[in-house]
Amino acid sequence: MWKWLHPYANPEVSYHFTGKLIPWFSKLTFTLLFIGLIWALLFVPADYQQGNSFRIFYLHVPAAILSMSIYVGMAIAALSSLVWQIKLADASAAAMAPVGAIFTAIALITGAAWGKPTWGTWWIWDARLTSELILLFLYLGVIALHNAFEDKTLAGKAAGILALVGVVNIPIIKYSVEWWNTLHQGSTVSKLGAPSMSSSMYWPFVVCFIGFICFVTWVICIRFRSEILARNAMRPWVRDLVNQQETK
Amino acid sequence: MNPRRKKRLTIVLSVLAGIGLIIGLVLYALSQNIDLFYTPHEIVHGKDDTGIKPSIGQRIRVGGLVVVGSVKRDAENLKVQFDLTNKGEVITIKYDGILPDLFREGQGIIANGNLTQPLLLEASEVLAKHDENYMPKEIAESLGENHQAPKYTKEQLDKN
Numbered sequence: 551m552w553k554w555l556h557p558y559a560n561p562e563v564s565y566h567f568t569g570k571l572i573p574w575f576s577k578l579t580f581t582l583l584f585i586g587l588i589w590a591l592l593f594v595p596a597d598y599q600q601g602n603s604f605r606i607f608y609l610h611v612p613a614a615i616l617s618m619s620i621y622v623g624m625a626i627a628a629l630s631s632l633v634w635q636i637k638l639a640d641a642s643a644a645a646m647a648p649v650g651a652i653f654t655a656i657a658l659i660t661g662a663a664w665g666k667p668t669w670g671t672w673w674i675w676d677a678r679l680t681s682e683l684i685l686l687f688l689y690l691g692v693i694a695l696h697n698a699f700e701d702k703t704l705a706g707k708a709a710g711i712l713a714l715v716g717v718v719n720i721p722i723i724k725y726s727v728e729w730w731n732t733l734h735q736g737s738t739v740s741k742l743g744a745p746s747m748s749s750s751m752y753w754p755f756v757v758c759f760i761g762f763i764c765f766v767t768w769v770i771c772i773r774f775r776s777e778i779l780a781r782n783a784m785r786p787w788v789r790d791l792v793n794q795q796e797t798k
Numbered sequence: 799m800n801p802r803r804k805k806r807l808t809i810v811l812s813v814l815a816g817i818g819l820i821i822g823l824v825l826y827a828l829s830q831n832i833d834l835f836y837t838p839h840e841i842v843h844g845k846d847d848t849g850i851k852p853s854i855g856q857r858i859r860v861g862g863l864v865v866v867g868s869v870k871r872d873a874e875n876l877k878v879q880f881d882l883t884n885k886g887e888v889i890t891i892k893y894d895g896i897l898p899d900l901f902r903e904g905q906g907i908i909a910n911g912n913l914t915q916p917l918l919l920e921a922s923e924v925l926a927k928h929d930e931n932y933m934p935k936e937i938a939e940s941l942g943e944n945h946q947a948p949k950y951t952k953e954q955l956d957k958n
Contacts, residue, residue: 598938599900599928607932633807670898670925676834714814718821731833731861733908738930747932 559636561778562787568771575768582761590754597751606664607738608755612762614657615740617685618720620650620766624692625717628710640706641781643713644696645773649766651689658682669733677726678734681719688716702781835859835908839885841917852913860889860919861908861927869903876950882909893921896950900926 557563590608597604624646631639661679662672673679692709699705727736739745745752782788799807825832836845836858844851852858862882869880876896882889891909901907901924911921 595934595936597932598935600932604932629810632810633803668898668900668926668928671923674834674925677832714810715817717814718818722821722825729832730829731835731837733834733925733927735928735930738932746930748934748937750934751932 559638561638561641561782561785564638565775565778568775572768572771572775575764575771578764579761579768582757582764586754586757586759586761590758594751594754600668603664603667606660608758610657610660610664611739611755612759613653613660614682615759616762616766617650617654617657617682618723620646620653620770621685621689621713621720622717624650625713628706628713631706632710632714637703637706637781638778640702640710641777642770642774643692643706643710645770645777647689647692647696647709647713649769649773651686651693653766654682654686654689658686674733676732676734677730678723678732681723681726684719685716685723688712688719692716835861837884838862838882838887838889841889841913842887854913854916856913857911858913858919859908859910860891861906862889864901864903864905864907866903874953882907888917890918891921891924892918893924895922895924897924898926900928 558567587608591605594605596602624643627639627643627646630636631643658679661682665674666672692713695709695712696705699708724740726732727734738747739752739755747755779788779791833845836852838860840846841852841858841860860882862884865881865883865888869878871878875894877892877894878897879890879892882891891911893909893911898907906927906929908925908927909919909921910923910925911919914920
């Protein structure tokens with residue numbers, strides 16, 4: 551059943567495969583974010599209550615959703631590394647962690663910038679904001695553990711355990727606005743049923759969101775490839791690659 | 799799956815399930831304290847499941863809808879008084895400061911301050927809560943929703 555997946559556990563195969571993906575995702579990122587952000591920031595009608603300050607939605611919501619999705623991706627990589635001891639899974643978790651941390655930070659910073667004009671405060675210790683801040687600390691812990699050990703297998707194991715334990719925070723973030731009274735409003739788009747925004751506002755969001763997904767995939771592919779090279783620096787195929795580059 | 803992998807998978811999953819259970823129970827035990835605010839109904843009748851009520855003089859947050867027609871603003875300064883409601887109970891809020899742009903009658907807001915009388919909160923901070931619905935002005939008008947940010951004269955602002 552999983553046979554088709556087996557070749558990709560080989561670093562060389564994965565390295566070349568992600569190399570083929572990169573130009574596609576970079577082109578998609580530029581096209582979608584160019585169209586989506588111009589559409590969202592210049593042409594979408596202003597909100598009836600918040601006016602133009604609601605436009606930060608198009609940055610804040612994709613960043614927040616992706617900060618959680620990347621974490622889940624990292625946790626799945628950590629699980630497969632711990633159980634099946636696939637070395638590449640560690641490399642991919644190490645590649646994802648900083649990207650996720652940056653997106654968490656973007657979500658927190660854009661949220662603060664949005665909160666000041668609408669709520670009247672930069673920060674409040676409500677369940678949604680606090681749990682998202684904990685997510686940032688989890689990411690920082692995972693990054694620190696990946697770099698704390700000389701031995702990459704040991705580092706991957708330690709960081710993987712933290713990543714897996716931290717996964718309980720994801721449903722807490724997602725459902726915090728439903729379980730408790732919070733200042734943060736409920737979900738507009740990431741829920742079952744129709745989105746709570748008019749379609750003239752929703753479609754630019756879809757374009758921006760897919761654009762950000764492509765951006766994240768693109769960046770993670772680049773980081774993943776450099777992780778593979780760093781971890782296999784002594785292998786003959788990497789040396790061949792370097793020699794080829796030099797003769798060019 | 800070979801037995802060693804199976805064993806590792808069982809260990810990892812059972813540790814995760816254990817941690818999930820512990821955190822779930824902790825959150826359940828703390829659930830009343832994680833709530834950011836009391837609603838007017840909870841101040842009068844206590845929290846739904848624990849019956850905890852805030853005492854007089856306690857510093858709390860109250861969240862509810864601003865009662866239409868209840869906002870009384872002082873023409874001279876920034877003092878303002880209004881009622882907050884939910885589920886039929888009403889709490890009066892007194893506040894001295896600039897209200898957030900989203901403040902209006904019928905809007906959900908959160909006031910942070912001292913409960914000086916059973917039904918009176920002297921707020922030091924008023925935050926506007928907004929919902930997850932976004933729409934252009936034209937659609938909002940056709941639905942009968944209208945919004946005007948609170949306006950201040952220069953004299954009012956200078957006095958603060």
